[in-house]
Amino acid sequence: MAHLERVTADDLRSVLAAVEGKQATQRVMVGLTYKEGISQAKLAEMYGVTEKTIYNWLCRLDRLADEPFEAVVYDDDRPGRPAKLSNDEREQFEQTLHHSPTAVGYDAPVWTAALAQEYIESTFGVDYCLRRVRALMSEAGLSYTTARQDHQNADGRGHDGFEEEFQKGWMI
Secondary structure, three states: OOOOOOOOHHHHHHHHHHHOHHHHHHHHHHHHHHHOOOOOHHHHHHHHOOOOHHHHHHHHHHHHHHHOOHHHHHHOOOOOOOOOOOHHHHHHHHHHHHHOOOHOOOOOEEEHHHHHHEEEEEHHHOOOOHHHHHHHHHOOOOEEEOOOOOOOHHHHHHHHHHHHOOOOEEOO
């Protein structure tokens, strides 16, 4: 059975003008390209997906003749596991990370994942693994910084006391 027999290229273009998001746009583009005579195998190669995915997208686009485009090109929500921190708690955590740990009572010059984990546990009563805490810190705009090794030709000036003051940690 051929696909998109009841859907015109103009229909697809009007949907393309109204659609938002990468995945939905890509699906409509596949439909337009298919209407130009490109095979499903070639489309799969062009878009970096399997032929089965192309087939599924074309089957979905066939429904445009009977259903509104929102029901066809967009996926249903997949909420997944609920977040442990509410949006307000997460925002508070991110704002806290942009200040020194001393501002919230910790005796540390920089945030570490372990310190942030302790802060989340004591403030919000939520237990995250270190890996997730690192991801939260990264999403908050922090990047991990570590001390550089001494250059072999460095003369050592300015190095005294550096090791005591510098600690691996997350920086803004």
